[in-house]
Amino acid sequence: MPTLEFREAIRQAIDESLAADERVILFGEDVAVAGGVFVTTPGLYEKYGPERVFDTPISELAITSAAYGSAVCGLRPVIEIMFGDFLPLAMDSIVNQAAKFFYISGEQGSVPLVVRAAVGAGGRFGAIHSQNPGTWFQNVPGLKVVAPSTPADALALLKASIADDNPVLFLEHKRLYSVKQELESVGDEPVSLGQARVVREGLDVTLVSIMKGVGDCLEAAARLSSIGVQAEVIDLRTLRPFDHDTLLASLAKTNRLVAIEEGPLTGGWAGEVLAVVAEHGLHDIDDVWRLATPDHPIPFSPPLEDAFLPGVDTIVASVCERLGVQAPR
Amino acid sequence: MTGLADSASQTPALAPLSLDQALALYRRMVLIRRFEDTVQVLFQRGEVPGTTHLYSGQEAVATGVASILEPRDRVAGTYRGHGHALSLGVDPQALLDEMLGRASGLCGGRAGSMNVIDLAHGLMGCYGIVGGSIGAATGAALALKRSGGVAVAYFGEGATNQGYFHECLNFAKVHNLPALYVCENNLYGEFTPMEDVTAGRIVARAQTLELPAETIDGNDLWAVRAAAAAAVARARDGGGPQFIEALTYRFVGHSRSDPGAYRKPGELDAWRQRDPLKLTRAGILERYETADEAQLDATDADVERQIEQMIAAGLAAPYPTPGPAAEFKA
Structure with missing residues (x-):
């Protein structure tokens, strides 16, 4: 029976979103030419070109702030912060810029961006490449925090996250990337964020x-x-x-x-x-x-x-x- | 003046302002100054809560840059951002009402002095974290690359010691983004003189990343316009990010509680001789045969009337009503 691997679900969700909406862009460290260090984005650079899928400097604050600024100005960026442990470098942009914009602007606009990050322990990566930063951000009004458990959910929830008009932190557990799920159980019904x-x-x-x-x-x-x-x-x-x-x-x-x-x-x-x-x-x-x-x-x-x-x-x-x-x- | 040798040479000449246009820019500068004086007075009377960071003394920078921009461009200002907002044509009444925390404020009283946003006038935000405007404009430039727009970031010289500065200028350069980084060097980061905490020259930091960069007299409206016009044209033409260091000075403390005791003796007086409002008045009289003092005085009086009306209307405006608010855009 055909199966869907978690990392392929991530790739597929981004691929479908890039195809469906010109405003969607993808960038981060090694996501384009190399296809991602966790092999979640291969082929997207070749398919959509360097204007929409591109590599960045190792500058987490610039990456995240660039996503924020471009989202305020009409794009729908998806960025990758390689390890969730690097999110503290981007904290100002996520917490102070993106999450607060809708409210403090008096609802003039919103910030449709997705920050993807690989998280979780069990891979012998040590104290600073293994954390689960979700709770750091659970305390931030204006930010959605998504944490899928299956390939089917990874696909559906990432598509929903990219389609969402608000900033979303999308957490991918490193120990799930190679998990496979039977394809027949993959539904295509839209899911709403915030539903257990x-x-x-x-x-x-x-x-x-x-x-x-x-x-x-x-x-x-x-x-x-x-x-x-x-x-x-x-x-x-x-x-x-x-x-x-x-x-x-x-x-x-x-x-x-x-x-x-x-x-x-x-x-x-x-x-x-x-x-x-x-x-x-x-x-x-x-x-x-x-x-x-x-x-x-x-x-x-x-x-x-x-x-x-x-x-x-x-x-x-x-x-x-x-x-x-x-x-x- | 310092700059890359090739930065200014390939730029078309900037069309001179008509007298009416020059008077309109002068009026805007007077409005910014009187707006800030008003915020200060209302703050001292307890009408403006929290804190404020005033733009007095730096009016020529934002006014000059904004005079070059188009509706498709976007601006990221700082917590010293009232001038950045007013230079773009933001409704001064709505801005004052925001300072007063009223429902009729630009952001409904949710933002306050440091965080003003007005998308309709191209102001994507003002940023209370030093350097935040640099990141915001870098992202805006990423989006504006598609539409021919240019994103402008204002920030102080203190922000050039933040990670935002180095990360974002590098990011913008390697991705050839249409961004204009305007450093308003007013010589002090909060209470600390620049030279005590800053290594090397500001403009050299941009030059080492190979951004066209120059240092200009930020109190000279015409100098600002010339530099901004050239930089914006290059950015719009695919020339990548641009950098201007505008030398200027704030006539007031860093924030509401700062008397400015750290200033060197005579420094404030020396800069007041180069008050951008005085220089602009003199510049208009010098450049336009038909201009006279009476026109400029009439402009001052006109702004004065506007301010008086604004104070009355602002103080009469209702406060927002506490109640549930949406966390997310549906």
């Missing part, structure tokens, strides 16, 4: 995650099923806007909810999940908790990094402990 998805239904406990964490949750749910625990799995898909309704509906059903975040416990989006359910669903709660990474930088050495990240084993063990059941062997 129930990817597996269950009655006993809700597992909430994004990106690679969703696959881990599905695997954990399969193992929990073998001991009779039926886990529901929610893919948040966007960190901002933040879908309260899907969380609360699931909590009302399962009464137990755990947020699994590949990122530091303190100040992470998992804390926001717990805040939402505590604030709006207190009467439905039997138990809610978080699984996240320790509050220290991401280590390099494989045994250290593996132990640092919340994986399938951690999720299964934690759910069994909180539910008071024997873990599956």
Whole structure:
């Protein structure tokens, strides 16, 4: 059966958007001639030419500000910040320029740009090429933060992000680039940003995650099923806007909810999940908790990094402990 | 004057202003000065909240550059941006109302003094972060390359020590973008003299990236117009980014709380001798046989009447009503 690879979904979404709208442009470090260091944009330079697909200096602030300025003046730029860890270099342009423009201009105009960035740990890239910066930006009104978990979602959500009139930070987990999905399950229906998805239904406990964490949750749910625990799995898909309704509906059903975040416990989006359910669903709660990474930088050495990240084993063990059941062997 | 040898030589001559045009530019400069005086007074009376950074003394720069621009061009100003806005023909009443935090303000009272935006007049924004205008205009130039427009960034000499400056001038040069970078060198970054914190010459920084670059008298309206006309023409013709360092001086403190104690003795008085309004008056009288003091005085009086009406209208305008606001464009 034909399959769609995550990185090909990214390429396809940009390709279709470039073809559909002359205003769409793509630029970043090594995205054009080289086709991207994660091989997400090959062939686009050859197809659309140097005016619409081009390489830039290693200047994250200039790249992002150029995207901002061109978006204010009518283009719809898609830029790549190679690693999400480089986003701090571009912070002023994203946070102070792009995200605030619509509101402080008195809604004179908006900033239709997409910042793509590869994020996430597990690749032995160390503390400064492995972070998940989504939560840094979840706190910024005016910015949408998208974090897909599957090739089909990567395709649909990136197209929706490029079509969106607002600035969007689109996060691509490095460990997902080579994930393949059967093509028949790839829908072509338009999706709206800000809608979580129930990817597996269950009655006993809700597992909430994004990106690679969703696959881990599905695997954990399969193992929990073998001991009779039926886990529901929610893919948040966007960190901002933040879908309260899907969380609360699931909590009302399962009464137990755990947020699994590949990122530091303190100040992470998992804390926001717990805040939402505590604030709006207190009467439905039997138990809610978080699984996240320790509050220290991401280590390099494989045994250290593996132990640092919340994986399938951690999720299964934690759910069994909180539910008071024997873990599956 | 310093500059690349080849920068000015290939430019067509700038058509001279008619007297009416010259008087209109003088009027705009007077409007900027009196607007800033008014903001200062209203600030001291507690009517303008927050902080303000006034453009007084630098009027010839924005007025001269704007006189060269077309509707398809875009401008990124700074937090000292009231002059950048008014030079483009932004409605002074709406600008004053914005300072006053009123619903009738240019941005509905959401932006304030430092962050004014008026897309209808080509003002893509004013930037409260030093150097932000450089990035914004670089991006604008990327878009305007398609339409023949030119993007202008104003910034102070202090911004040339920011990452924005080096990253964006390099970016614009390698992508041959139609951008004009106008450094308003008023000698002080906030309270600190330029020479204490800045290595080398400003213009040399642009020249090392091979931008056509020159240093001009920023208080001389005609010098600014000549330099801007040449630079804009080159940028529009595919000549890539251009750089002007306009030497000027602010007659007021950095912001509302700054008395300017760091100024060297006699420096302010010396610059006041070269007040751009005085120089423009003298320039008009010298250049036009039919011009006289009475015309210029009448212009001053006309602006005075306008300002008085604006103050009354601004103070009478309603404040915005707190309530839910859209986070995103739907």
